[in-house]
Amino acid sequence: MPKSTINLKQLSQHLGLSQTTVSRALNGFPEVNENTRQKVLAAAAQFNYRPSPSASSLATGKTRIIGHVVPISEHKMINPHFADFLAGASEAYSAAGYDLLLRTATPKQEEEIYREFASRNRVDGVVVHGPLIDEPRIEVLKSIRLPFIVHGRTTMNGDDYSWLDVDNATSFRRLTQHLIDLGHKRIALVNGLETMNFAHRRLQGYREAMETNQLEMIPKLISSADMNEPYGYNATLRMLDCDTPPSAILYSSILSAMGGMRATGERGLRVPQDISLATFDDELSFLQTGDGQPREPFFTGMHSSIQEAGKKLGQMLINQISNPASNAETCLWESKLIVGKTTGPRPRENS
Amino acid sequence: MPKSTINLKQLSQHLGLSQTTVSRALNGFPEVNENTRQKVLAAAAQFNYRPSPSASSLATGKTRIIGHVVPISEHKMINPHFADFLAGASEAYSAAGYDLLLRTATPKQEEEIYREFASRNRVDGVVVHGPLIDEPRIEVLKSIRLPFIVHGRTTMNGDDYSWLDVDNATSFRRLTQHLIDLGHKRIALVNGLETMNFAHRRLQGYREAMETNQLEMIPKLISSADMNEPYGYNATLRMLDCDTPPSAILYSSILSAMGGMRATGERGLRVPQDISLATFDDELSFLQTGDGQPREPFFTGMHSSIQEAGKKLGQMLINQISNPASNAETCLWESKLIVGKTTGPRPRENS
DNA sequence: GCAGTCTTCCAAAGCGCTTTGAATATCTTA
DNA sequence: TAAGATATTCAAAGCGCTTTGGAAGACTGC
Numbered sequence: 001m002p003k004s005t006i007n008l009k010q011l012s013q014h015l016g017l018s019q020t021t022v023s024r025a026l027n028g029f030p031e032v033n034e035n036t037r038q039k040v041l042a043a044a045a046q047f048n049y050r051p052s053p054s055a056s057s058l059a060t061g062k063t064r065i066i067g068h069v070v071p072i073s074e075h076k077m078i079n080p081h082f083a084d085f086l087a088g089a090s091e092a093y094s095a096a097g098y099d100l101l102l103r104t105a106t107p108k109q110e111e112e113i114y115r116e117f118a119s120r121n122r123v124d125g126v127v128v129h130g131p132l133i134d135e136p137r138i139e140v141l142k143s144i145r146l147p148f149i150v151h152g153r154t155t156m157n158g159d160d161y162s163w164l165d166v167d168n169a170t171s172f173r174r175l176t177q178h179l180i181d182l183g184h185k186r187i188a189l190v191n192g193l194e195t196m197n198f199a200h201r202r203l204q205g206y207r208e209a210m211e212t213n214q215l216e217m218i219p220k221l222i223s224s225a226d227m228n229e230p231y232g233y234n235a236t237l238r239m240l241d242c243d244t245p246p247s248a249i250l251y252s253s254i255l256s257a258m259g260g261m262r263a264t265g266e267r268g269l270r271v272p273q274d275i276s277l278a279t280f281d282d283e284l285s286f287l288q289t290g291d292g293q294p295r296e297p298f299f300t301g302m303h304s305s306i307q308e309a310g311k312k313l314g315q316m317l318i319n320q321i322s323n324p325a326s327n328a329e330t331c332l333w334e335s336k337l338i339v340g341k342t343t344g345p346r347p348r349e350n351s
Numbered sequence: 352m353p354k355s356t357i358n359l360k361q362l363s364q365h366l367g368l369s370q371t372t373v374s375r376a377l378n379g380f381p382e383v384n385e386n387t388r389q390k391v392l393a394a395a396a397q398f399n400y401r402p403s404p405s406a407s408s409l410a411t412g413k414t415r416i417i418g419h420v421v422p423i424s425e426h427k428m429i430n431p432h433f434a435d436f437l438a439g440a441s442e443a444y445s446a447a448g449y450d451l452l453l454r455t456a457t458p459k460q461e462e463e464i465y466r467e468f469a470s471r472n473r474v475d476g477v478v479v480h481g482p483l484i485d486e487p488r489i490e491v492l493k494s495i496r497l498p499f500i501v502h503g504r505t506t507m508n509g510d511d512y513s514w515l516d517v518d519n520a521t522s523f524r525r526l527t528q529h530l531i532d533l534g535h536k537r538i539a540l541v542n543g544l545e546t547m548n549f550a551h552r553r554l555q556g557y558r559e560a561m562e563t564n565q566l567e568m569i570p571k572l573i574s575s576a577d578m579n580e581p582y583g584y585n586a587t588l589r590m591l592d593c594d595t596p597p598s599a600i601l602y603s604s605i606l607s608a609m610g611g612m613r614a615t616g617e618r619g620l621r622v623p624q625d626i627s628l629a630t631f632d633d634e635l636s637f638l639q640t641g642d643g644q645p646r647e648p649f650f651t652g653m654h655s656s657i658q659e660a661g662k663k664l665g666q667m668l669i670n671q672i673s674n675p676a677s678n679a680e681t682c683l684w685e686s687k688l689i690v691g692k693t694t695g696p697r698p699r700e701n702s
Numbered sequence: 703g704c705a706g707t708c709t710t711c712c713a714a715a716g717c718g719c720t721t722t723g724a725a726t727a728t729c730t731t732a
Numbered sequence: 733t734a735a736g737a738t739a740t741t742c743a744a745a746g747c748g749c750t751t752t753g754g755a756a757g758a759c760t761g762c
Contacts, residue, residue, distance in 0.1 A: 005469075005471075007717095007718055008719060008720095009718075017742090018741065018743075019718090019719080019720090019742090020722095020741070020743080020744095021740080021742070023719070023721090024720090024721095024741095027720085031739070032739095032741080033740060033741090036740080036741085048466075048470055050467065050470045051719065052409070052471055052472055052717085052719070053405075053473055054404075054405045054406075054408035054472070054717085055718035055720090056718080056719050056720075057405035057719090058405040058409050058718080058719070058748065059721080059747055061747075063405065065452075070438075072438055075636075075639070076438065076636060076658060077639065078434050078438040078636050078658075079434070079637060080434045080635070082434050083430070083431045083433050083434040084431075086455075087421075087423055087427065090453060090454060090455040094454065094455075099452055099453075099454070100452065100454070101416075101451065101453075102437060102450075102451045102452075103450070103451070104438045115399075118356075119356045119400075119401045120401040120403060120404055121356070121404070228636075228637045228638070228639070229638045230638070230640040262612070285426075285579075286429075286579045286580060286606050287579065288426070288579070288581065289581040289582070298613070307429075358747095358748055359748060359749060359750095360748075368712090369713075370712090370748090370749080370750090371712055371714095371750085372711055372712070374749070374750065374751090375711090375750090375751095378750085382710065382711085383710070383711080387710080387711085402749065403749070405747085405748080405749090406748035406749040406750090407748080407749050407750070408717090408749090409717045409718065409719085409748080409750095410717055410751080411717085411750065
């Protein structure tokens with residue numbers, strides 16, 4: 001059992017080599033004899049040598065750390081989607097020898113954190129969460145030259161930055177159309193905040209489908225707010241209790257859909273006989289069986305794995321960092337309609 | 352607008368002082384004239400100077416980073432409780448100038464990650480999640496001298512380590528008693544994995560209450576597995592469909608309770624008229640209203656904020672790190688019974 | 703007026719790595 | 733075999749900070 005940690009100097013002395021050679025052998029430089037390299041590798045393994053991140057970071061100027069500042073509201077609300085997203089990203093980082101640094105912050109604090117990241121050289125890059133339609137963070141990051149990638153995209157900021165997004169408009173056009181095909185006419189939308197780009201595009205997709213089919217969009221049946229379970233519950237109750245109740249409801253998040261489920265149950269409505277519910281499903285892992293078995297999906301919805309998105313975004317960002325000259329890379333994912341148990345034909349008695 | 356980043360040397364040259372003095376002024380050492388300190392502070396602000404973390408870390412041997420390795424199953428399942436826990440911890444870290452490093456790993460990989468943390472000096476300490484009854488990680492961390500704190504505690508590892516736990520046995524004794532007081536006799540328990548210490552203690556609390564009241568514990572009505580929504584759903588269905596169905600069910604997590612809610616609904620049972628459900632509630636933020644309003648609680652359950660736990664644990668760990676001579680600190684939190692809409696008296700027709 | 707104390711400040715030596723610029727050893731080719 | 737090319741290795745100079753071990757100036761008290 002080797003004592004504690006050993007450093008480069010000690011290791012090279014033990015080997016009778018210079019630090020230069022040992023360092024290069026370890027880092028895979030071509031100009032070191034293969035014999036020597038093997039000896040170095042063996043000794044490094046034997047003494048359990050690992051380079052100090054602070055030292056290499058100081059010498060190279062690279063931290064091999066990616067920063068995530070995840071939004072948290074004034075009321076300490078944190079979106080559980082991040083758990084899955086971060087798990088995916090973390091997988092990509094580990095594979096490439098990077099680490100994930102996590103900060104939580106209110107939107108107001110976020111810009112200052114980026115500036116701090118840049119001036120202290122705390123991270124090599126960041127991923128931007130929850131972009132707005134018009135996103136000021138993008139200009140900030142460009143101006144301070146901090147490499148970044150956006151999960152989602154914006155509408156107003158041009159396209160000279162890297163992002164990965166699901167095709168939200170198409171997703172909601174298709175999901176709405178699915179309900180229309182089932183005969184529904186009064187279709188409600190429980191959406192995210194419309195300043196958020198994803199919610200904006202989802203509304204757009206919904207509108208396209210409604211207009212194509214010449215169905216009326218009833219303002220009372222469109223709601224938008226931060227997505228969580230109680231919001232889904234309350235919004236649903238409000239819609240059910242109004243004078244033009246829907247026969248189908250679309251949710252932007254499975255969290256609010258669960259709240260919707262609770263609300264319909266409370267009003268004595270059977271799903272899908274009395275009312276249909278459909279949602280965008282990020283495949284949050286705590287809603288999966290976890291035994292590797294595909295579970296029969298409960299909610300009907302458009303599926304796209306947020307964990308996979310995290311992984312892909314992580315890889316894209318690392319690519320960009322290790323290859324700074326490369327152009328912005330963008331990626332648009334389609335989501336998949338999966339029909340579950342929460343949608344059915346429009347009931348007769350309903351308008 | 353200051354150009355890019357400035358370093359200590361440049362700053363001290365600008366001030367006509369030595370790096371020593373500037374460094375000490377910035378770090379609050381007493382042996383620098385108050386006048387000088389003010390000048391230094393002003394100049395630092397003006398040039399937006401921030402010390403480089405890699406450099407100070409190399410010089411001091413301290414990283415000011417706390418590591419969290421959160422478990423992820425083979426099937427990429429990640430528990431959303433972590434989102435709230437990490438948000439709480441992160442708050443404590445930010446306040447103390449620390450950062451949070453996140454790794455995801457299967458239980459097998461975890462020990463190796465700790466060893467890597469120690470030998471590379473990657474973090475100043477770690478928090479251990481989800482301790483088992485007999486927890487090998489504790490010995491590993493002690494042997495490699497990596498400061499740590501445990502969220503939860505163990506049963507077999509002595510008590511010379513720091514932890515914070517909720518009183519799981521008392522929580523479940525009380526929750527069970529609450530149902531017994533309502534007249535329930537066949538009370539089921541949908542628990543976490545019993546190798547996990549928290550689940551072990553919850554079972555114990557449940558058993559105490561049942562035995563005290565001379566109620567029979569029916570094996571079919573006790574289940575234990577990794578907690579998620581489908582598990583709660585399946586376990587509940589199994590119990591409802593057996594020959595000794597319960598009139599009340601206890602859940603170890605609100606996620607499985609939600610699955611239970613779905614299952615009872617599917618079987619046409621009304622809650623709480625036909626069956627009572629109660630749960631341990633970690634006050635996950637996505638289930639709160641998020642508008643700061645206290646929402647009327649839906650599930651009856653024992654409450655304890657996991658976000659607050661994260662915050663407190665973060666503070667305790669930082670204390671311990673900045674004060675290495677201090678003794679292990681432990682903290683046992685009581686949870687609070689909150690009666691919601693999911694529990695009621697035992698229905699007549701039920702046994 | 704001078705030893706003894708404080709109070710303030712500084713030069714320089716690291717911390718553990720990477721990398722530049724050169725030196726040495728080895729191999730070609732004429 | 734000598735000059736030129738190539739393959740290996742190395743000494744030393746940083747990277748940006750902290751901290752040790754003084755030193756210089758300003759005050760004491762006698």
